[in-house]
Structures are given as structure tokens and as C-alpha cells.
Amino acid sequence: MSDDDVSSLVKRASDGDQAAWDALVDRYTNLLWSVARGYRLERADAADVIQVAWLRLVEHLPRLRDPERVGAWLATTVRRECLQVIATRKRRGGPVEDEILTSLPDDAAPVDARLLADERDRALWQAFAGMPDRCQRLLRILMADPPPSYQDVAETLTMPVGSIGPTRARCLERLRTLLDDVNTGVGS
Amino acid sequence: MSDDDTLAETLADDALLEHLRRIAAIVDAPPPLLASSSRASFSFGRLDDELARLVQDTAVAPVGSRSDGEPRMIAFAADEITVDVEVTGGPDDHRLTGVVDGPVSELSVQTPVATYPVEVDAQGRFRAAQLEGSLLRLTMATGSGRRVTTPWVRLDR
Numbered sequence: 001m002s003d004d005d006v007s008s009l010v011k012r013a014s015d016g017d018q019a020a021w022d023a024l025v026d027r028y029t030n031l032l033w034s035v036a037r038g039y040r041l042e043r044a045d046a047a048d049v050i051q052v053a054w055l056r057l058v059e060h061l062p063r064l065r066d067p068e069r070v071g072a073w074l075a076t077t078v079r080r081e082c083l084q085v086i087a088t089r090k091r092r093g094g095p096v097e098d099e100i101l102t103s104l105p106d107d108a109a110p111v112d113a114r115l116l117a118d119e120r121d122r123a124l125w126q127a128f129a130g131m132p133d134r135c136q137r138l139l140r141i142l143m144a145d146p147p148p149s150y151q152d153v154a155e156t157l158t159m160p161v162g163s164i165g166p167t168r169a170r171c172l173e174r175l176r177t178l179l180d181d182v183n184t185g186v187g188s
Numbered sequence: 189m190s191d192d193d194t195l196a197e198t199l200a201d202d203a204l205l206e207h208l209r210r211i212a213a214i215v216d217a218p219p220p221l222l223a224s225s226s227r228a229s230f231s232f233g234r235l236d237d238e239l240a241r242l243v244q245d246t247a248v249a250p251v252g253s254r255s256d257g258e259p260r261m262i263a264f265a266a267d268e269i270t271v272d273v274e275v276t277g278g279p280d281d282h283r284l285t286g287v288v289d290g291p292v293s294e295l296s297v298q299t300p301v302a303t304y305p306v307e308v309d310a311q312g313r314f315r316a317a318q319l320e321g322s323l324l325r326l327t328m329a330t331g332s333g334r335r336v337t338t339p340w341v342r343l344d345r
Contacts, residue, residue, distance in 0.1 A: 013230070021230040025223055033218035047222050048322050048342055051300065054226040055323070055340045058233040081342065084248055088344055115215050125211050143209045172201045 003068035010067035025054070028071050031144040032078045035156060038140030039082035040133075049081035071148065075141075075156035127178040135171035142168060225300065232300070237327070237337040240266040245341070264326070266290075266336045271326060279345045282319040288312045291331035299324050319343075 006027075012020035032053060036046035053074050057064075064070060116122045128139065141153055154161035244263040260275040269290030277283040284297065289312055297304045297316045300323055308314045322345050326338045 014235075018227075018230055022227050025226045029218055029223050029226060033216075033222070034212070037216055043219065044345060047219060047225075048345070050218075050222060051225055051229060052323060052340055052342050054229040055232055055300070058229055059239055059339065061233065062235060084342075088247060116211065121207075121211050124208070125215060128208065139205070139208065140212070142205055143212045145209055145213065147209075168205075169201060172204055175204070 006070060007067040010061065010064060010070050014061040014064075024070065027146075028074055030146075031071060031141070031148055031152075032074055034141050034144035035075050035078045036082055038137040039079070039086065040136070041082055041085055045085050049078050049085065052081055053077040069152075069155075072152045072155040075148070075152060079156055123182045124175075124179060127175055127182050130178055131171065131175060134167075135174060138164070138167055139171055139175070229300065232298075234327070234335070234337045237335040238266050240264040240269070240271070240326075240336050240338045242339050242341075243270075247344075262341060264338045268330055268332075268334075269328060269336055271328075271338065273326075275341075275343060277317070277319075279322070280320045281317070282322075282324070282343050284314075284316045284319065284324075286314050286326075288314065288328070292328045293331050294329040296327050297324055298327055303327075 006024075009020045009024050009027075013024060029050070032050045033046060036049055037043075041049065056077055057070070057074060060073075064073065066073075114122070116125065128136065131139070137157060138153070138159075141148060141156065148156075150161055150164045153159070153164055159167070241264065242262070243265045244261065246258070246261045262273045262275065264271045264273075269288060269292060271286060271288045273284050273286040275282060275284060288295065288308060292308060292312070295306050295308050295314055297306055297319065299319065299321045301321065304316060304319070306314045306316050322343045323340055324343065325340045328336045330336060
């Protein structure tokens with residue numbers, strides 16, 4: 001979808017066109033989900049922060065400065081809400097990040113991985129879940145369908161756009177190493 | 189490392205990422221209800237209302253700047269109105285205790301699924317309890333017939 005198409009959807013939505021709004025939802029839901037899950041929010045929290053982003057967009061539609069950048073606007077809103085959820089959990093002394101993964105079996109990646117028929121895929125997903133935060137965030141957002149532009153990724157994760165490619169390469173390299181460890185039983 | 193190697197690695201990286209994308213679609217797809225509730229949020233646009241500003245929210249204050257266990261305090265301001273709200277209770281039983289200053293003739297608490305009219309006493313105080321879900325906002329009518337709506341607030345689960 002080109003920038004022009006996105007701007008025209010935003011324009012039509014701010015004129016009250018529900019179909020244009022629905023098209024934006026279809027375009028960006030998977031991206032926003034990828035951002036929130038990259039921050040390892042539980043599924044219910046992830047759904048909440050995404051709904052907040054859409055509700056905020058409804059309020060801001062007429063004032064949106066760069067309509068063609070609405071995806072980055074939504075993703076950035078989701079990231080800020082994610083940070084707030086994480087800060088609240090920390091303040092409460094509740095489980096954060098890694099602990100969420102291990103303490104909530106319904107959400108834990110290794111359990112979800114049972115849905116995968118192929119054992120190699122399960123090992124791959126398990127290795128991904130064991131990666132450092134910044135790699136999980138970046139790779140998870142890059143897994144969005146349709147894939148986001150590097151510019152949107154950079155804006156959302158507040159990284160320089162030129163660092164996305166090299167960081168992606170390093171994280172995938174690290175994933176391969178972790179996968180080798182899983183496969184050879186190291187660290188299990 | 190030659191350019192060919194770099195290209196081969198990039199291609200391999202693309203394939204690996206595409207593989208991860210397929211796995212994510214199986215094990216970590218967005219809940220189907222998410223898209224429908226996001227579509228429905230369009231009907232919550234109130235473009236003719238004045239949007240109140242969020243002027244304080246202790247839940248987004250920097251860590252360490254408030255004591256743990258204290259109720260969350262949220263303040264909104266609009267042209268003619270200010271509202272202070274204290275949020276207590278827990279998931280699916282959030283309670284609001286608030287005070288509004290200004291010519292408010294009508295006040296409702298709204299969630300994405302329901303609107304609850306709330307009585308405001310002569311001192312501007314109001315209460316709402318047993319609020320379900322985790323998102324809410326206030327909508328108000330002023331004496332002059334203007335409508336004011338606050339931004340959405342996300343409550344802790």
C-alpha cells in the first residue's frame with residue numbers, strides 16, 4: 001500500500017468513512033500486535049494497548065500532521081502504552097519480561113509452540129523467545145504481516161534507520177547460534 | 189568477506205525472517221476479536237466535542253515519584269471545566285471518585301461497551317463503581333450546551 005493510499009484512507013476516515021477506517025485496521029492490526037508482543041506484553045494487555053491506540057487515533061484524525069505516517073503514529077502510541085504497562089508491573093513488583101514468559105503458561109512461547117507440528121519450528125520459536133529484549137523487539141516487529149518499512153520500524157523503536165539492517169543481521173546471527181545450542185542441548 | 193557472501197547472508201536472513209513470520213502467524217496471531225473491536229472504535233469519534241486535555245496522571249508519573257499503593261489520580265482540563273478523578277478497585281471492578289469544577293449539567297462514564305450516566309452533586313462530586321473492562325473516558329455536557337470528552341484512560345488489569 002503506497003503512502004498516497006494510506007493518506008487517502010486517513011482523509012476518508014476523518015470524513016466519516018467507516019470502510020476506510022476498517023481498511024486501516026486491516027492494514028495495521030498485525031503490525032501493532034507485533035510491537036506489543038515484541039515488548040512481551042500478555043495477550044490481554046497487548047489487545048488493550050492496541051485498542052487505546054485506535055481510540056486515540058479516532059480523536060486525532062482531524063489533526064494528524066502526517067497522514068501518510070499513520071502506521072508509525074499508531075505503532076509509537078502502542079510502544080508508549082507498552083512501556084507504561086511494563087513500568088506499572090515493575091512498580092507493583094509484579095513479574096516482568098522474562099518472568100512473564102515463564103510464569104504465565106498460557107502465554108509462554110514454549111507452550112504456544114506446541115501448535116507447531118514441526119519440531120524444528122518449535123526449536124526455532126523457543127530460541128527466539130530466549131533472545132535478548134532488543135532483538136526480540138526488532139525481530140518481532142519485522143515479522144509483522146505485511147512487513148513494515150524500515151522507516152516505520154526506526155520511528156517506532158526509536159532507532160536510527162541506518163542501524164536496523166545491521167542490528168537485524170546481528171540478531172538473526174545470534175538466533176542461529178541459540179538454535180544450535182537448543183539443538184545440541186546446551187543450556188537445557 | 190566478498191559482496192557475494194554478504195548477498196548470500198542477506199538472502200538467508202530474509203528467508204529466516206519469512207520463516208519466523210509464518211511461525212508467528214500460527215503461534216502468536218492477534219486475537220480475532222481485536223480487529224472487530226478496533227473497527228468498532230471508529231464509532232467513538234466525537235469530532236464535534238471539545239477534547240479535554242490530560243493534565244495529570246500519577247500512573248504515568250516517573251517511577252519513584254509516587255508512593256506505591258496510593259490511588260491513581262487523573263486530572264483533565266477543558267475550556268470551562270476541570271475534573272479530578274481518583275481510581276481505585278481492581279480488574280472488572282474499577283471505582284471512580286471525582287470532582288468536577290465548572291458548569292457541568294450532565295456527566296457519563298463511557299467504556300467501549302457501555303455508557304453510564306453518573307449523578308453529580310451540588311459540590312461537583314461524583315462516583316461510579318463496578319466498571320468493567322480496562323478502558324474508560326468521561327463525557328460531559330456544559331450549561332451552555334457544549335459537549336466535552338476526555339481522552340481514553342487505560343486502567344490496570
